[in-house]
Amino acid sequence: MIEQSPPPVINTSPLIFLTKADLLYLLEARYSTVLLPSTVANEIQQYGTSDLTYQVIQSNDWLVTVETPSIPTPIRACNLDPGESTVLAWAYVHPGTEAILDDLAGRRCANALQIPVRGTLGLVLAAKKEGEISAAKPLLLKLQEVGMYLSDRVISQALTMVEESLEDS
Numbered sequence: 187m188i189e190q191s192p193p194p195v196i197n198t199s200p201l202i203f204l205t206k207a208d209l210l211y212l213l214e215a216r217y218s219t220v221l222l223p224s225t226v227a228n229e230i231q232q233y234g235t236s237d238l239t240y241q242v243i244q245s246n247d248w249l250v251t252v253e254t255p256s257i258p259t260p261i262r263a264c265n266l267d268p269g270e271s272t273v274l275a276w277a278y279v280h281p282g283t284e285a286i287l288d289d290l291a292g293r294r295c296a297n298a299l300q301i302p303v304r305g306t307l308g309l310v311l312a313a314k315k316e317g318e319i320s321a322a323k324p325l326l327l328k329l330q331e332v333g334m335y336l337s338d339r340v341i342s343q344a345l346t347m348v349e350e351s352l353e354d355s
Contacts, residue, residue, distance in 0.1 A: 191282070192280050192282060192283045193217055193218070193219040193220060193221050193250075193283070194217055194220055194221065194283060194284040194285070194286050194304075195220075195221040195222070195223060195252075195273050195276045195277055195280075195283055195284075195285055195286065196213075196220050196221070196222060196226070196273065196286040196287070197226055197269045197270055197273045197285075197286065197287035197288070197289070197292070198226050198229045198230060198269045199269075199287070199288050199289070199306075199334075200286050200287060200288055200305065200306040200309070201222070201226070201230070201239055201242075201243075201249075202230070202239045203288075203306050203329055203332060203333070203334045204306060204309070205238050205239045205242050206238065206239075206332040206333070207325070207328045207329050207331070207332045207334075208328075209310075209325060209328065209329070210242060210246075212309050212310065212313050212318070212319075212325075213286075213309065214246075214248060215313070215318055216309070216312070216313070216318075217248070218248060219248055219250055220248060220249050220250070220286075221250055221251075221252050221276065221283075222243065222249055222250065222251050222252070223251075223252060223253075223254040223269075223272035223273055223275075223276055224251055224252065224253050224254050224272075225254050225268050225269060225271075225272040226269050226272065226273065227243060227251040229268075229269055230243055231243075252276065254272040254275065254276065255272075255275050255276060255279050256275070257271050257272070257275045258275060258278055258279070260278070260299055261274045261275055261278060261295065261299070264291065264292070264294075264295035264298075265291075266289070266291055266292050266295060267289070267292075269287075270287055270289050270291070270292035270295075273285050273286075273287055273292070274287075274292065274295060274296055274299070274301060277296070277301045277302070278299060278301060282302070283301070283302070284302040284303065284304055285301050285302065285303045285304075286303075286304055286305070286306075286309070287303065287305065288305045288306055288307075288334075293305065306329060306334060307326070307329075307336065307340070307344055310322050310325045310326060310329070310344075311344055311347060311348055313325075314348040314350075315348060321350060322344065322345060322348050322350055323341075323345055323350050323352070326341050326344065326345070327341075338352065
């Protein structure tokens, strides 16, 4: 496990995709605690008790819901959805906190504010680079299968970064 201080904060979509693709272990293996702003937890709870991601946040004590701080002006200026805004707000007021989100506008805002950021794709690539998984391709294809938008070009570029290719079996 890679301990990080402070723990990362995650947005809705990475949590949903990792849960649907049965890849939540990538988070759990990497971090002892992952924070969910209350806004993100509320978004997931709106799907109802039969939703798999709802069940995951209820049954895993390493996923910790935290109260959302007020949104700082520089983040409000990015015009993001509430989930992305609260993830970045938490990371902004807790320097060094990694924000886990996939939204491109949110990632751009994080980069502009020098907030460490990683997406679902980045979690898979880090797991491959650190030897936690033997191959990234099956995981990326599984994420694509459960609805995460990953073009073949993006998958190909990502696999090149970990010395794999789409043609590998």
